[in-house]
Amino acid sequence: MQTLFRHGDDLIVTPFAQLLASLRNVRANLISIANIQTSDDGRHANRTTKRPPLHNTPLPENVVTCAQETLEELDWCLDQLETIQTHRSVSEMASSKFRKMLNKELSHFAESSKSGTQVSKFLITTYMDKDDDDPTIEIEVPGEGPSTSSPQLSMGLLKKAQTAAMNRISGVRKLRAPSHEGHLPEYGVACAKEVAVYMQQLNDWGPDVFKIDELSKNHALTAITYALFRERGLIKAFEIPSSVFVTYLLNLEHHYRSNPYHNHIHAADVAQSMHVLLTSPVLTEVFSDLEVMAAIFAGAIHDVDHPGFTNQYLINSNNELAIMYNDESVLEQHHLAVAFKLLQDSNCDFLCSLSKKQRLQFRKIVIDMVLATDMSKHMSLLADLKTMVEAKKVAGNNVIVLDKYNDKIQVLQSMIHLADLSNPTKPIELYRQWNSRILEEYWRQGDREKELGIEVSPMCDRGNVTIEKSQVGFIDYIVHPLYETWADLVYPDAQNILDQLEENREWYQSRIPEEPESARSENS
Structure with a gap:
């Protein structure tokens, strides 16, 4: 025992x-x-x-x-x-243990219903990095045996689906010329005067970023990021030329595609969430101005030029991006390449006043943070954070001391992961809109997978998804354990976030439709 x-x-x-x-x-x-x-x-x-x-x-x-x-x-x-610092040798122990625990819980969840099986498959394939030494369980759909043959690829469609990634990274799309004459608007871009009401909520958890986007004429990312830099005094501290900064932000925004979910509004939401997480009283004196600037910047750029497909889809379809990055954090490496490529243009280089050492530090922090937004790293990030929280608790130390880079970046990586997964913790009307958007993006991928003749990914078949149950499973097994651990680290600061998360879970739980008797008997 x-x-x-x-x-x-x-x-x-x-x-x-x-x-x-x-x-x-x-x-x-x-x-x-x-x-x-x-x-x-x-x-x-x-x-x-x-x-x-x-x-x-x-x-x-x-x-x-x-x-x-x-x-x-x-x-x-x-x-x-x-x-001791939480190096891989230590955190791997927790990560391996958490994977096994989650596998066991999801096996029970899968047995509860046919929709539970699909949700479990999705959570395992999305949020668990493949560990060759610790094989992940295979969850079989009731009534189906394990797949013995892969669907035939439609090579003609695959070829059309591949993007000219090499050209895009080496050349990036044509940059928009600076359009600032004289005094910049308050939020960097022209906005309706009503936007001020919503911008005053940027220090709160869950402002209406959709409304901000509407009132800023589809420039939520530029308006919010510019406002955060200005409010935090970063523009003054690093002698950032405001017009150059806005030029960069507008070009960054231009490089976000019109996906239902992974678009400039999501980037604005993550950047703003980073800002709020950084304001936790426990962390007030922990990070330098350069680290704070890098963290908010990482949130703003973390999904730039996202094609609207998952890493696994890009790998399965032999996409040029997967070839370029050897199947390793494909999207995340591409986002970084595009964001830093934009900075090379003199009209966009708002970091021009930084020393060479500061630029290198800034770049390293941003790279380490954006790579942590690869969702397959979830269990490792959770294990690292949980280990840090419990080790400090056992040591009887309630003060967070992060005096080494490894400890600091671990917290910042957890922070951007939290911000990236923050939808279920926001007010229910915002959460529901984000949920509708991500499902539409998944379904579009499923439609493409059907066209290509490859296996449809879990949660990507628009005719076979139980929305309410998927969200309850997502909260129970992924979001809540992460936010609960963060709440321990910054106690008592995040209690309002946990309360909203629980309220949203109950909202979806109460709306789970009953499955037909036949479906339940098939699963038993």
Whole structure:
């Protein structure tokens, strides 16, 4: 039977934090057995556990000396472990464990109904990176055996579907010339005066970005990003030429395609969500201005030139982008290439006042963050964040100390992943609109897959989707565990987000249609 680890009233589930908890327990037992006198003050005060001694018999001097030396060694080990950075070797333990836990839960979810099977397949294929050493379970559709042959590819259609990615990255689409004369508008672009009401909500979780887009004449990304940079004092701090910055933003916006979901409005939403997450009181003094600027910029550019198809589709269809990036985070690498290619134009280089070192730091942060928006990295990101939260909890340290790059970028990567998955945490009317948009984009991909003669991806068949159940599963297995862990890190700041998430879950849960008796019996 697996040992349950607790710290106070909290159940500890990540292996690294369990290791710390176990060693602390060993330390407490040693003190109790050897009846060692310890001080309640000093750097080890938070490790002192008040337990009555097991005996009052004086121990031989050599035994007491050995016990004290052992305690000192144990304290040294705990010092090293409590300050260790969450490198892959540590976080992989948690990631592997979380994958197994999610697989088990989704197996039960799949058995509950035929629609549950499809939702489970979607969550596993989208949010779990393939680990060659830890095979993922295959969920079979009831009544169907495992596939023994792949559908015949329609090579003619495949060829037409491939994009001229090489040319687009090396040349990018023709840039729009600067159009600023004299004083810039308040939000960088001309907007209806009513937009001010909505722009005043940029510090809140869930402003109506669709309304902002309408009132800014389809320039929500430019207006919101410009406003955030100005409000945070970044334009002044880094001597950013406002007209050049707006030129860059307009060209960035121009390179977002007219997809139902992955478009400039989604980018504006993620950038604004990043801004709010960065304002958590716990994180106020953690990040430098350069890191904050890179984080908001990463949110703005993270999906530029998105074709409206998933990474797996691009790989399956032998797309030029997949060939260029060797099937590894294909879209994310393309977004970065386009965004930084735009910066090379002198009319768009708003970072012109940065030193070479600052530019390199900025670029590294943005690259590391945007690569983390690959949804297949979800379990690793969640495991890293959970390990950090629990390790600090076991160490008795409520203050977030991120003095090394690895720790800082881990939090920023989690943050952009949170922002990218934030739709279910927004007011229900916004959440429903985002949900309709992503489903339409998935369905368009499914239509294309049918044309190409390749297997239709889970959730991409417009005639075979249970919308309400898919959202409940998405919240339960992906979004809620992530936001709950983040709420532990920034406690009590994110409670309103968790409350809205729960409210939205109940909204969809109450609308799940009952499946016909025949479908339930087939699944049992």
